[in-house]
Amino acid sequence: MAERMTTDAPRPRPAAEPRLPTLGEEITRPGHLACPGCAVPLLARTFLKIAGPRTVFCVPACCFAVIDGPFPYSSAGVPFVHCAFETAAVTAAGVKAGLRARGQGDILVVAWAGDGGTFDIGIQALSGAAERNDDILYVCYDNEAYMNTGIQRSGSTPNGAWTTTTPGGKQGRKKNLGMIMAAHRIPYFATVSPGYYNDMVAKMRRAISTKGFRMLHALSSCPPGWKMAEEHSLTSTRLAVDTRIFPLYEVDDGRFRVTVNPPQRPVSEYLRLQGRFAQLGAAGIEAQQRAADEDWAALRARCERHGNVND
Amino acid sequence: MTTSEKLLTGNEAAAWGAARAGAEVVAAYPITPQTTIIETLASLVHRGISKAEYIAVESEHSAMAACIAAAHTGARAFTATSSQGLALMHELMHWAAAARLPVVLANVNRAMAPGWSIWTDQNDSLSQRDTGWIQIYCVDNQEVVDSVIQAFALAARTSLPVMVVLDAFVLSHTAEAVHIPEEEEVRPLIPEWNAPWKIDIDRPAALGSLVPPAEYEKMRKKLCDAHAQAALVIEDLAATWRKRFGRGAGLIESYRAEGAETILVTSATIASTARVVIDELRDKGVPAGLVRVRVFRPFPVAALRGALAGAKRVVVLDRNCSYGASGIFYQELRAALCGVPGAPVVHGYIAGMGGRDVTPLTVRAALGRAMEGEAPVPESTWLSE
Ligand SMILES: Cc1ncc(C[n+]2csc(CCOP(=O)(O)OP(=O)(O)O)c2C)c(N)n1
Ligand code: SF4
Ligand SMILES: [Mg+2]
Numbered sequence: 001m002a003e004r005m006t007t008d009a010p011r012p013r014p015a016a017e018p019r020l021p022t023l024g025e026e027i028t029r030p031g032h033l034a035c036p037g038c039a040v041p042l043l044a045r046t047f048l049k050i051a052g053p054r055t056v057f058c059v060p061a062c063c064f065a066v067i068d069g070p071f072p073y074s075s076a077g078v079p080f081v082h083c084a085f086e087t088a089a090v091t092a093a094g095v096k097a098g099l100r101a102r103g104q105g106d107i108l109v110v111a112w113a114g115d116g117g118t119f120d121i122g123i124q125a126l127s128g129a130a131e132r133n134d135d136i137l138y139v140c141y142d143n144e145a146y147m148n149t150g151i152q153r154s155g156s157t158p159n160g161a162w163t164t165t166t167p168g169g170k171q172g173r174k175k176n177l178g179m180i181m182a183a184h185r186i187p188y189f190a191t192v193s194p195g196y197y198n199d200m201v202a203k204m205r206r207a208i209s210t211k212g213f214r215m216l217h218a219l220s221s222c223p224p225g226w227k228m229a230e231e232h233s234l235t236s237t238r239l240a241v242d243t244r245i246f247p248l249y250e251v252d253d254g255r256f257r258v259t260v261n262p263p264q265r266p267v268s269e270y271l272r273l274q275g276r277f278a279q280l281g282a283a284g285i286e287a288q289q290r291a292a293d294e295d296w297a298a299l300r301a302r303c304e305r306h307g308n309v310n311d
Numbered sequence: 312m313t314t315s316e317k318l319l320t321g322n323e324a325a326a327w328g329a330a331r332a333g334a335e336v337v338a339a340y341p342i343t344p345q346t347t348i349i350e351t352l353a354s355l356v357h358r359g360i361s362k363a364e365y366i367a368v369e370s371e372h373s374a375m376a377a378c379i380a381a382a383h384t385g386a387r388a389f390t391a392t393s394s395q396g397l398a399l400m401h402e403l404m405h406w407a408a409a410a411r412l413p414v415v416l417a418n419v420n421r422a423m424a425p426g427w428s429i430w431t432d433q434n435d436s437l438s439q440r441d442t443g444w445i446q447i448y449c450v451d452n453q454e455v456v457d458s459v460i461q462a463f464a465l466a467a468r469t470s471l472p473v474m475v476v477l478d479a480f481v482l483s484h485t486a487e488a489v490h491i492p493e494e495e496e497v498r499p500l501i502p503e504w505n506a507p508w509k510i511d512i513d514r515p516a517a518l519g520s521l522v523p524p525a526e527y528e529k530m531r532k533k534l535c536d537a538h539a540q541a542a543l544v545i546e547d548l549a550a551t552w553r554k555r556f557g558r559g560a561g562l563i564e565s566y567r568a569e570g571a572e573t574i575l576v577t578s579a580t581i582a583s584t585a586r587v588v589i590d591e592l593r594d595k596g597v598p599a600g601l602v603r604v605r606v607f608r609p610f611p612v613a614a615l616r617g618a619l620a621g622a623k624r625v626v627v628l629d630r631n632c633s634y635g636a637s638g639i640f641y642q643e644l645r646a647a648l649c650g651v652p653g654a655p656v657v658h659g660y661i662a663g664m665g666g667r668d669v670t671p672l673t674v675r676a677a678l679g680r681a682m683e684g685e686a687p688v689p690e691s692t693w694l695s696e
Contacts (some may be wrong), residue, residue, distance in 0.1 A: 054512055058380065069525060079510045081383055082519030084402055087376035090368060094380025094388075095339065097364040099385045099639065101335035107512060125376065126367030310639035 008134045023049035027077040031220055037223040039194050039237060040141055041067065042077065044112070046197075046278045047139065050204050052276025053078060054101075055108045058092040060122065061085040062114035063148045063222075082160050086121040088113035089129035092136040106135065108208060115142040115156035118130065127225065130184040130213045137207050138215040140177065143222035151225045160292065162227070162276040169279050173291070179215050182251045188214035190250035190259070194221070195238025199248055199260050207248070221236075221245045227275025239270040244296040245288075249303070257308035267292050320490040321482030324452045325391060326351035327418040327476065327491050328459025330361040330643045334389040334415070338366040338377035340396060343429045344479045345419045348391040363389070371396035375403035375414070382412035383518060387463055387501075387511045392481070394421035395436040401439065404472075408443025410519055413466030413473075413504050416444075417459060417662035420579070420630075421479045423667040430666020431629035433579070437607070437639050443534050445473040446607040448579040450564070452487040456607075457559055460497050461548045465517070467504040469541045471534075476583060479666065481580045484522055492556065500551065538609035545606055561605070562611035565618050566591055568600030571671055573682055574619055574655070576644060577603045577628040581669050585628070588674040599678060604640060619648070622655045628674065629691060630663040637661075637691040659691035660691040667695070 027048035034041050040063060043227035048055065055078045061063050065082055069075050089307040092111035099107050111129075113122055129136065145163045146152040153163040154171050156177070160169045181189045188210045192200040200218070207214045221237050223230040240246035241262050246259040267289045271277040280288070319327065328682055329337065337356070339349040355361040359681040364381075368374045372394050386648040392400065397418050405411045407414045418436050422428035425478055438444060445465065446534035455477050462473035477483055508518055512689065522530065534662045542562060549561035563583070567589050568574050575585050582603035593600040602618045625648075631636025636642055641659030658681040685692070 017349075053515075056510060059550040066521065068517055068519040068520065070523070073521065074515065076517070077516045078513065080515070081380065081510065083380070083515065084376065084406060087373065087403070090373040090376045091336075091380040093366060094336065095384055097336045097366055097377065098381035098384030098386035098388070099510075101362075101364050101381070102384055104512070124369060125373045130372060131369075132367070134366075215448070220378070256553070260320030281636070287631060 008074060015310040021198055023183055023201070024036045024052055025049065027053055029075045029077050031069055031073060032075040033069060034063070035224055035230070037233035038063070038067070039220040039222070039233060043139070043193050043218050043220060045139055046201065048077060049206050049288060050201065051108055051110070055110060056081060056093055056095055058083055058109065058111045059089055060088045060117040061114050061145070061148065062117050063066040064114065066148060079289050086119055086303035088117050088122050088127055089134070089136070091133070091136055092138070093129050093134040095163055096134065096136055101297055102207060109138055112149065113138070113140055114147070115140060116146045116154045119155035119177060122258070127184065130181060130186050133186065133212045135212055138213070139218060140215065141218045143220045143225055144174070145225050147222050147225045148229055160277060160280050160288065162279060177252060178249070181215055182254065182256070185254055186214060187253055188250070189217070191217045191219070191248050193219045193237045193241050193245065193246060196232055196248055196260055201261070203250060225276070227278070228273055232273050235272065236273050239265065240274065243267045243270040244292050245270055247296060247299055249299060255306040256299065256302040257306070258303050316488045318486045319456070320347065320484050320486050321455045321477045322347040322419070322450070322484065323351050324455040324489050325459050325477065326355060328456040329389040329415070331492060331494055332460045332463040332501055333387055333494070334361065334363045334387040334632040336366065336378065336381035337363045337390065338368050338374045338381070338388070339360055339390045340368055340371045340374050340392070341415040342371070342393045342396040344460060344483045345391050345396070345417070345418050346419060347395040347483070348417055348419070364513065368542045369680055371399045372403060375407065378414045379403060379410060380413050382407070382635055383510050385504055387651070388414050389416070389651045391419070392427040393419040394423050397435045397439065399569050400421065401442070403437050404442040404573060407472040409471040409530070411506065411508065411534070411537070413463070413470060415459065415462045415466055416472065416474045418474050418476050419479050419483045420476055424665060425520055428665045429479065430479055432664045433639070436476050437475060439474070439632050440608065442637070443471065444608060445471050445538070446476060448476045448607060449482065450580060450582050450603060450605070451503065452482055452485070452489045454560070455482060456489055456491055457552060457556070460492065461552070464548060465541060467502045468544050470504070470506050471537050471541055476579070478580045481637055490556070495554065530613045533554070542609045542611065547638050557574045560604045560605045562614045563618060564603040564605055566601040566603065566617060570598060571600030572598045572623045573626060573678060574600045574602055574622045574676065574680060575626050575628060576602050578639065578640060579630070580606070581630060581663065581674070582626055584669060584671055588671050588678065592678070610643055610647065615644065615647050616651055619655060624656045624658060624681055626658045626660065626676050626677050629659065629661050630669065632661055632664065632691070637689060641691050656687060658685070660689045660694050662694040664675045685686065
C-alpha cells in the first residue's frame with residue numbers, strides 16, 4: 001500500500017442529506033481488515049442491511065477478499081465464496097444454479113468484485129453472465145486500480161492518474177462500464193456513490209428486488225491508492241459526483257436516467273484532493289474538465305432520448 | 312446386444328452416465344471432439360430425461376468455475392472438455408481439487424496445438440497430473456458410462472474431483488453396444504455430499520480464504536491422503552459393479568499376465584488392441600501378458616507392484632510425452648518399481664501421438680524390440696524412429 005499523503009487543497013463541505021433511510025438489521029460482524037477510510041466496508045455493510053441474511057457473496061481476488069478476514073475468520077456475516085480473479089460473475093451464476101437445483105433458489109447470489117476483476121480480467125465471464133441474463137446481482141466496487149497487488153493501473157484507472165505502473169500518469173481514459181453493460185441490455189444497471197447515501201440505498205433496493213442480471217457500479221474511495229488523507233474519503237466520493245466525474249444514473253431496461261443532478265463543481269476540487277493527480281498541471285486539469293463536460297453532455301443527451309430528464 | 316443395451320458412441324455414453332448419475336448442474340463449452348457429449352446432455356435436459364440446470368458458458372474456464380461454484384452448494388456438477396479447453400481450465404483444476412469439491416469432468420483426449428490436431432493423445436489430461444484430480448482412462452464405451460457414474464460416487468465419497476478420460480474418435484465417435492444402468496440401480500450408490508465446507512446459509516463462513524502456511528500445508532497433506540483413500544473406494548466400486556453388472560476393472564486390469572515373462576503396460580484404447588497381440592503371442596506359446604493402468608491418479612503403485620512381480624521385463628507403451636524426460640506412464644512406473652527387489656527391467660516406447668494409429672503391428676513392434684534385447688533408454692524410444 002502506498003504511503004499516506006495529505007494535501008493542502010481546500011476541503012469543501014458537501015451539503016448534508018436530509019435524512020438517513022431506515023435499513024434492516026446489521027449482518028456484518030466486527031473484525032474486517034480494510035484500511036482506515038476504505039469505502040468497501042461501508043458499501044458491504046449497507047448492502048447487507050438491505051439484502052438480509054439469505055445472501056451469498058462470491059468474491060474474486062481483490063481487496064475485499066482480504067478485508068473479509070483470513071481463515072478461519074469471516075466478517076461478512078453471510079456465506080463468502082472466494083473464487084479465482086476472473087470468475088466472479090460465473091461463480092455467482094454457478095452458485096445460483098446449484099442453489100436452484102437444491103430448492104434454495106430464493107437466496108440472493110451476489111458477485112462482488114473490484115474494477116480489475118470487472119473491467120479487465122473478469123470481463124469475459126461478466127459479459128457471458130450478462131448475455132445469459134443469469135439471475136445474479138453484480139457489484140463492482142471501483143477504486144480505479146489494482147489495489148490488492150499494490151496500486152497498478154486497470155482499465156478503470158482515470159486519465160492522468162498515477163499508479164505504480166503508470167508512474168507518469170495513465171495515458172488514456174477509463175472504460176465506460178455503464179455503456180458496456182447497457183449494450184448487453186441487462187434489466188438494471190446503476191452507478192452509486194457512498195457520498196450520496198440515500199441514492200445508493202434506493203438503487204441497492206432496486207437491484208436486490210430486480211430479477212435477472214443486474215449490476216451496481218460503486219465508486220469506492222481508497223485513501224492509500226488515491227494518495228489521499230483518509231478523512232477525505234467520503235468527501236471524495238461526493239465530489240466525484242458533484243464535479244460530474246462520476247455521474248449517478250441508472251439504466252433501466254435500456255433507458256438511461258440521471259438520478260442526482262449535481263451542483264457542478266469544477267473538477268479541480270475533486271482532483272486536488274488526491275495525490276494521484278498531483279502531477280496534473282493547469283492544462284491537464286483543463287483537459288479533464290473538458291472530458292467531464294463532454295461525458296456529462298453525452299449522458300444527458302442519452303437520457304433525453306429516453307424522455308428521462310428532470311432538472 | 313441385449314434389450315437393455317443401446318448402440319452408443321463414447322460421447323453419448325459419457326452424457327448418459329452423467330444423466331443417470333443425476334448431474335444437477337452442467338456447465339460446458341464446445342470443442343471437437345467433445346461436442347457431442349454436451350449436445351447429448353442439452354438434448355437430455357430439453358427432453359426432461361435429465362433435470363440438470365444447463366449453463367451454456369462462454370469458455371471452459373467459466374465452465375469449470377461454474378461447476379466449482381455449483382459443487383459448493385452440494386449440487387452434483389458435471390462438465391466435459393478436451394485439449395485446449397482443458398488447458399484453459401488449468402487454474403481452476405487446482406481450485407476444484409484444493410477446495411475438495413466433487414466435480415466430475417469427462418475429457419476427450421486430444422493432442423495439444425500447435426499444429427492443430429483433433430486426434431487423440433494424452434498430453435492434455437496428463438498435463439493436469441499435479442492438480443489433485445482423480446484420473447480414470449477408459450478402454451471402451453461401456454467403461455465410459457460406468458466410469459462416469461462411478462465418478463459421481465467416488466467424488467462424493469472422497470471430496471475429490473474426478474476426470475474420466477476417453478480417446479478422441481477411437482471412443483468418442485465410435486459406436487458400441489453399451490448397457491446403460493437404470494437410475495434406480497445407481498442412484499443409491501451415490502451418496503449425498505455433505506462436507507462441512509458446503510455453502511450453508513444458516514452457518515455463514517468464508518470458503519477459500521487466505522490461509523497461513525502451516526494450515527495450508529495441512530490441507531495439502533489431507534488432499535494427498537484423500538487419494539490413498541480414493542484407491543480403496545475405486546476398488547470397492549469396482550467390486551460392486553462386478554457383483555451387480557458382472558463387469559468392470561478397478562485401478563488396473565490384468566490380461567493373461569499370470570506367469571508372463573514379458574508384460575505390456577499401457578492405458579486406454581491401446582490396451583484393447585494389445586489384447587489381440589497378447590492372444591496371438593500366447594497362442595504361439597510366448598509367455599506375454601498385459602496390464603492396463605485404468606487409474607492414473609491415484610497412481611496404483613501397490614497394485615502394479617503386485618501385478619508385475621515375477622515378470623522379467625515390462626514394456627510401457629505411452630501415447631504421451633513429457634518433453635525433456637520420457638513417456639509419462641514409463642516415468643511413473645519406473646518410480647513405482649524403484650527399490651523393489653527383483654524388479655523387472657522396464658522398457659519405454661512412445662507411439663500414437665497426435666492420433667497416429669496404434670495397430671497390432673505397433674504393439675508387436677514394441678514387445679518384439681524389447682524381447683529381442685533392445686536396451687531400454689531413460690527418455691523412451693519413439694517407435695516410429
Ligand atoms: C489470474 C490472476 N492474475 C493475477 C492475480 C493477482 N491479483 C490479485 S488481486 C489483483 C488486483 C485486484 O484488483 P481489483 O479487482 O481492482 O480489486 P482491488 O484489489 O483494487 O480492490 C491482482 C492483479 C490473481 N490473483 N489471479
Ligand atoms: S487498499 Fe484501498 S481498497 Fe484496499 S482495503 Fe485499503 S483502502 Fe480499501
Ligand atoms: Mg481496484
